[in-house]
Amino acid sequence: MSKEITNRSEDYSAWYTDIVKKAGLADHSAVRGCMVIKPYGFGIWEKIRDQLDFMFKETGHVNAYFPLFIPKSFLSKEAEHVEGFAKECAVVTHHRLMNDPNGNGVVVDPTSKLEEELIVRPTSETIIWNTYKDWISSYRDLPLLINQWANVVRWEMRTRLFLRTAEFLWQEGHTAHATKDEAVSETRLILDLYAEFAEEYMAMPVIKGVKTPNERFAGAIDTYTIEALMQDGKALQAGTSHFLGQNFAKAFNVTFLDENQKRDFVWATSWGVSTRLMGGLIMTHSDDSGFVVPPKLASLHVIIIPIPKPDEAIDEVALKIIAALKAKGIIAKYDTDRKKRPGFKFAEYELKGIPVRLGIGKRDLEKNQIEVARRDTKEKYSQAIDGIEDHIEQLLVDIQDNLFNRAKKFRDDRISKADTIEEFKEILDTKAGFVLAHWDGTTESEVKIKELTKATIRCIPIDNEQEDGKCILTGKPSTQRVLFARSY
RNA sequence: CGGGGUGUAGCGCAGUCCGGUUAGCGCACCUGUUUUGGGAACAGGGGGUCGCAGGUUCGAAUCCUGCCACCCCGACCA
Structure with a gap:
């Protein structure tokens, strides 16, 4: 499609x-x-x-x-x-x-x-x-x-x-x-x-x-x-x-x-x-299914999908949940489009990155529960309707935290140290990310390193650890590593 | 600015080489029926200055000339 x-x-x-x-x-x-x-x-x-x-x-x-x-x-x-x-x-x-x-x-x-x-x-x-x-x-x-x-x-x-x-x-x-x-x-x-x-x-x-x-x-x-x-x-x-x-x-x-x-x-x-x-x-x-919005920046936090389509019993529960969430400052919407089937809607809201999706069908209502799906991990599970607003409030916090922690781990795993220009290039070409390396402090070396590797000095980190070393290009003495990367 | 690509329905494309009925397909859209727990099926329907301007020709989306626009890859930048 x-x-x-x-x-x-x-x-x-x-x-x-x-x-x-x-x-x-x-x-x-x-x-x-x-x-x-x-x-x-x-x-x-x-x-x-x-x-x-x-x-x-x-x-x-x-x-x-x-x-x-x-x-x-x-x-x-x-x-x-x-x-x-x-x-x-x-x-x-x-x-x-x-x-x-x-x-x-x-x-x-x-x-x-x-x-x-x-x-x-x-x-x-x-x-x-x-x-x-x-x-x-x-x-x-x-x-x-x-x-x-x-x-x-x-x-x-x-x-x-x-x-x-x-x-x-x-x-x-x-x-x-x-x-x-x-x-x-x-x-x-x-x-x-x-x-x-x-x-x-x-x-x-x-x-x-x-x-x-x-x-x-x-x-x-x-x-x-x-x-x-x-x-x-x-x-x-x-x-x-x-x-x-x-x-x-x-x-x-x-x-x-x-x-x-x-x-x-x-x-x-x-x-x-x-x-x-x-x-x-x-x-x-974001991932291969689409955009992923952190809850704190989402213009819509929760999408409620009737399965397979709106009916009186589902409408009633959905509207009750929306009101309860609204009282907590959480924005929820009920998708009443009868033309689209649930599967289409699932894919559509995943593409848009809405943090939480709730599915309500007859099967759920009989057990007085609904299906909760989180966008960040794509996990799905059933949850009691009673008290759902408290559950979602906490879930949004968890999603926000998870997104940050996941991104931080990804980032931290990609901060490497290089001591030679060969090692430096090797890292950039294989795992990429940030590379901490010694630099002699001259613009000339900086430009030359860029020519050789397409990497630029992104910054000298605040409160950078001081450490004696040698410039990866010239071998001249250096007192600290600076942060290199290829960049946008 | 160099290299590559693309302009045809709202979107994605075929048709262009080798000119010829009324320009076609998928998605989307409208109507109806049957469906419905992970992107429904069938039937019917609407929608086009073929990027622009010249030219060749009985006839141009198709050939020729010129132009324009956008995208992608590089060099430059938030």
Whole structure:
């Protein structure tokens, strides 16, 4: 049937695309590299967004909104920043269309050329720091803790649903501080917040660390990252938090007077996660039967299926269960479609990854029980209807825990150590995953290792164990192992 | 940007090499009957600018020219 998905072992990339499309998460659109996020996928993104938004606000941040367009001259004010993004910008040059004199629809009106081109934001540091200049004059204006939920455009050469699209949705936090220490603390606070979200809500274990200069955000002093491991052994950068120093304050001349009437540049951070998280979610938990949603991000927790079809006795029990679950904040739905048979529905909801399925038929009702099926393990068993809401409440907790523990074990089993470049390659080609190895600290070696192995330094883990060793490439002395992997 | 592929019904495809009735099949959709504890069966029905623009021809999904779009694999990136 058309709903069948490619096996992971056969073609992981095709499997991924199948899940995204067939579970109804997103689709390719008429525009190159841009996707349509469908209601089911968007519902999960909304859960991600709502939870993060809550966490941002709990830590003192507020939301605002800045323009989609950035004057070209703004972008070039921070030299490294513009260099990092210049190659992937969409540019607005005109503001009007007109009827084609030759009668072929509409064409760009050449008289509507803009004085200065506008860039569709690839990220908003420049427009925001240009605005902050007017908002900050005293230490009393600081810290300024602002986040925005927005879309951005990066004209990528090659795109992949959720993982890398030309337009994507994200949040970007931009904060301003009076001191370096405060800004660094903010950067780390958000890194911890991201890690907590990834592990607690997405059930996706991550490694926190700092990027090497080579992998740093364009314009940052330090880039912190959370790195997750996908089922095919490739790493995914799931979120980044940047300490920007005074780079943007200097570029946009944002200064303040401190308590001692001394003028100084403001210290900055920026941080973001995007719809890429959806890709991480899929590639952490899903299987050959389809998507698997962790209960904490599910827009629907429980699906109730009448067997073989709705009737009065079944309806009554189903509606009672839905009400009891609702009282506990658990969202359940009763599938009353008479056209589809139970087997079809089973497959369909497995594909969509609904955490718990309840089957109710005459056989069950006679024994005053129902069939419970959990999506994560695909186990099925009978359970007394009496008190079912308590059972499901606990089951959802168990599923959430199981997903995390399973993913963590998978990840931990794929953290290896390599002491030579041969060993390093061998591991990448066989079991893949993360490889801890010594590195001499130079960009030159890092780039060379990438050329030789396609693996990059994902990060230098926070609180990394110090250990004397030799760089796997050059043999030069090193004081710690860094985390390598092939990545998305 | 290099290499490969694909554009035909909502989806998946055949037909194109070698031009010729009314463009076909599966899924989905609509109607009906029988079914129903892991993707039902039968009967009937609706749905098409064959990616776009030129050209050749009595006749083009099919041949020629040009263009466009999307997907996949690489190099670059969240």
